[in-house]
Amino acid sequence: MTSAGRRLPRRWFARPSPVLARDLLGRVLVHRLAGGERLAVRIVETEAYAFDDPASHSFRGPTPRNAVMFGSAGFCYVYLSYGVHQCMNVVAGEDGVGAAVLLRSAEPLSGIAEMSANRGTDDVLALCSGPGKLCQALGIDGTDNGADLARGTGLEIHEGRAPARGRVLVSTRVGIRTGLDRPWRFRIADDRWVSRARGAGDLAAGTAVRSRRR
DNA sequence: CGGGAGATCCTCT
DNA sequence: GAGGATCTCCCGC
Numbered sequence: 630m631t632s633a634g635r636r637l638p639r640r641w642f643a644r645p646s647p648v649l650a651r652d653l654l655g656r657v658l659v660h661r662l663a664g665g666e667r668l669a670v671r672i673v674e675t676e677a678y679a680f681d682d683p684a685s686h687s688f689r690g691p692t693p694r695n696a697v698m699f700g701s702a703g704f705c706y707v708y709l710s711y712g713v714h715q716c717m718n719v720v721a722g723e724d725g726v727g728a729a730v731l732l733r734s735a736e737p738l739s740g741i742a743e744m745s746a747n748r749g750t751d752d753v754l755a756l757c758s759g760p761g762k763l764c765q766a767l768g769i770d771g772t773d774n775g776a777d778l779a780r781g782t783g784l785e786i787h788e789g790r791a792p793a794r795g796r797v798l799v800s801t802r803v804g805i806r807t808g809l810d811r812p813w814r815f816r817i818a819d820d821r822w823v824s825r826a827r828g829a830g831d832l833a834a835g836t837a838v839r840s841r842r843r
Numbered sequence: 844c845g846g847g848a849g850a851t852c853c854t855c856t
Numbered sequence: 857g858a859g860g861a862t863c864t865c866c867c868g869c
Binding site: 689692693694695708709711712713 | 850851852853854855
Binding site: 676678684685686708710711712713714716718731733759760761762802803804805806808 | 859860861862863
């Protein structure tokens, strides 16, 4: 059994979303199913969204959909994307701020048979390589909106192991048309489990970060 | 293998 | 009534 370490406490989540997004890399998302099965994945790609961020659902203030974003850190915000895909966020920051981190892709650790069934494919590289795929594999949907990740009610985030220093790539976010000035997409460098993000910004931003380190 | 379009429906204007 | 924090399939090269 994989030892994912302790469950992370609420104060750990209560930081600015770009800080939390980076620190979520390497952590383990666990979903315990009603049947007793335990699905676990290692987070390898995230994106931060903030209250004053035109790309964020919270940008125009609280609404019924984004209400969870304006609550306490460590809660789960799930929304339906394009009427088809569920996407999971981790609420960040102080209460009432409206910040969150989108989980974009992950490495399957346990419960792979169940995740394959949920996704309808045996291609393990395609199980969690995107925000919609990740939710489908783990069986996360609208009923998980508002779940308390810090309290351990079946959907939890455990300590895992952070990537080695210098192993984090930073780039612009994917699939948005505003807020492209913010380099708030984080992923583990040279990790085969990150999503294949299409779009011009990806390679350019990635190489920019790489060359900046020289 | 890269790009483009359609699916599909909820949310807010 | 328009427009998505996406995914997959189906082209064409």
